[in-house]
Amino acid sequence: MTGSKPIHIIGGGLAGSEAAWQVAEAGHGVVLHEMRPVRGTDAHHSQDLAELVCSNSFRSDDANGNAVGLLHQEMRSLGSLILRAGDAHQVPAGGALAVDRDGFAAAVTAALEAHPNVTIAREEIDGLPPAHWDQVIVATGPLTSPALAEAIAGLTGAESLAFFDAIAPIVHRDSIDMGKAWFQSRYDKAGPGGTGADYLNCPMDREQYDTFIQALIAGEKTSFKEWEASTPYFDGCLPIEVMAERGPETLRHGPMKPVGLTNPHDPTVKACAIVQLRQDNALGTLFNMVGFQTKLKHAEQIRVFRTIPGLENAEFARLGGLHRNTYLDSPRLLDATLRLKAEPRLRFAGQITGCEGYVESAAIGLMAGRYAVAERESRTLAPLPQTTALGALIAHITGGHLAAEEEAGKPRSFQPMNVNFGLFTPLERMPRNETGKRLRGPEKAALKKRALTDRARADLAAWMSGEAPRAAAE
């Protein structure tokens, strides 16, 4: 270990664990401050580092055709602990990388506990870190403890921090009454990969709609904790009852709009409102209620949503809910190496930066760790090309998004995002097949993804070779 001061990392989740590993492997001391089990969160159940709070999937592992699969590959090539433990504890999941959650988290915890450069402190950091911590990575995630969140909001301005994510209910397809519902996409649009009949539609007449709106407004809601009460909603996912409170017609001009749809059971009658459900799994057995994010209590959701024609006997695979998702307005607040412009000794990583997902959080942790190491060694890392998955994600967080929005004259609206090919620098030329012909449909999409991922691999390799590898520097 070098004799310099340790780098402090707050939060031992996906991002903090990966950042700690990168710093430790580079030969620097790291103190990882994790508040569990001293203080818990609403979602974590164990005291393991890198606990997966919900699904056990790291999503697609296809590095040629999928942006998150490519991100896996890039992280593996940069020595990711999260991917190493994920690969070692993989369970069968088709093309996805899914893991045995307990084995995975135990492996990450054991690797960090055993590393000679890592000290793990089980404590909550309940305010701004002490002034003598000259380099800090804040990786406290979507459920950052309230005291620390307040301290960060004091630095960034409250409007730049806390939001909620809301999820919509999911219904078992075979519990929907097809004597009342029907399949149709709005205006029969097929769209990419669609058939023109992809949504399930449930119609309401005026009386049913008015009663439904009243029930939504009167329904019992989950209450927020006091300190959460003033947190603004993320406008893209307003709870349905909040929309209903904005005016009786709001929903039928929003997610329940009846336009572009014709009821085959009675084509002469025009519906006042229509609830749409979208396929949620490949088997087509589950459908989620489009735009129906809600904080109604679970029993109320079942009662109120079963008044929707076609859903009288609906069985719910998952009910709606809200979860706290603390994240920064990063494009305005962070510099290109994830440091808070207002206080550069603080660097941010993981979901709190406005990425979304386990893998993305760990990926940002990986880069935060590398940026911190470079700073400690007075080196400058060349910017990651935005043609790579890692670079595209960092660019989205640290300014690409903002620049694009401002250029288009649009108001800023930074939103949490999974990695996707839309964040990558577009290809200069569309690929063609061997005959030189322009392609269409799935063949074009597959070739384009292959071209994007091949370019990413080449560009990451070039970036890595120019990175002044540590071995050479030592």
Ligand SMILES: Cc1cc2nc3c(=O)[nH]c(=O)nc-3n(C[C@H](O)[C@H](O)[C@H](O)COP(=O)(O)OP(=O)(O)OC[C@H]3O[C@@H](n4cnc5c(N)ncnc54)[C@H](O)[C@@H]3O)c2cc1C
């Ligand atoms: C309820 C819920 C379900 C989710 N489900 C999924 C899913 O299925 N798939 C998916 O890809 N993503 C999911 N996410 C999103 C996200 O990818 C995960 O939350 C992911 O764990 C984020 O990684 P992270 O490292 O940023 O935060 P975390 O993994 O949450 O790690 C943050 C750590 O910081 C600690 N901490 C917080 N405050 C302090 C403090 N003041 N001092 C010390 N330690 C502190 C916490 O205890 C925690 O261990 C979900 C998020 C939530 C909230």
